[in-house]
Amino acid sequence: MTDMIIVTKDLVKQFGKFTAVNGLSLQVPAGSIYGFVGPNGAGKTTTMRMLTTLTRPTHGEAWVAGHSVTADPRAVRRAIGYMPDEFGVYDDMRVWEYLDFFAACYDIPENQRKPLISDLLELVDLTHRRDDMVDKLSRGMKQRLSLARTLAHDPSVLILDEPASGLDPRARVEIRELLVELSKMGKTIFFSTHILADVSEICTHIGIIEAGQMIAQGSMNDMRAQLQPHREITVTVKDSDAAALVRSTLESFPGVIGIKDLEPKGGRSLVRIDYSGDDDGVAAMSGAINGAGIAVLGFNEETKDLEAIFMRVTKGIVT
Secondary structure (H helix, E strand, C coil), rough: CCHHHHHHHEEEEEEECCEEEEEEEEEEECCCCEEEEECCCCCCHHHHHCCCCCCCCEEEEECCCEEEEEHHHHHHHHHHHEECCCCCCCCCEEEHHHHHHHHHCCCHHHHHHHHHHHHHHHCCCCCCCCCCEEEHHHHHHHHHHHHHCCCCCCCEEEEEECCCCCCCCCHHHHHHHHHHHHHHHCCCCCHHHHHHHHHHHHHCCEEEEECCCCEEEEEEEHHHHHHCEEEEHHHHHHCCCHHHHHHHHHHHHHHHHEEEEEECCCEEEEEEECCCCCHHHHHHHHHHHCCCCCCCCEEEECCCCHHHHHHHHHCCCCC
């Protein structure tokens, strides 16, 4: 567990009779971009508030950068940069004043703040808006400014609550690119979202939460492997005779665990092969079909996108 920078164990948070987080255990590897995915009301924000020491757990424990959120909250706060899902009210400040204010809150000496602010504005591409009033910024710019603020004290972990929520497509892409850049700088990024595209584009790891419980977690590759244990290859041929020849050619092929005729499309026959082998085996399978003299019109492997994974994991759990 030494390479895990965020760890929770049986984390519970109750508000009266309502249980917002129910026995949550998660592990975030150091240096990862971890997408914390779930529908609205799943418990994402409550979990983040516990990780950032803003809310005390009812039961269980959590550690960030090796520090307990309950026993050593000050050390946790020094290690993290937290970006809530609301920007806050700082409309009467200029952009540079906003960053100067937070740098001062982090006890950064005044003579170090000016170059720091310049570096942060350059990082989030807001140098040209340095003297603008905060309330004149677009929502996307405010998100980038808020992200710059979390970096003022050079934290090792960024905990970001819905950083792309409410942004237009261009601004969402800009935020994603910025998160990737921060990861390359050595930051561990833990962010919540209900927008699956944000996760599939940039994340190395994912955790899926539903009704306060962790449903599945792991690296993106491991998750896909767990939820799609075998490959699905569809072969398109001219007619049913050719389809029968595909089946007879591949029924004893090593790694083939199932062959099924699909509903014809456009007068063409389709055969689906469930296959447990590697890329070399797929190439050999294609060669075997061609070697049998079958005229192949299509040879395609289906890949499960994140949305399919999410729907499969939460099937029967979502109410």
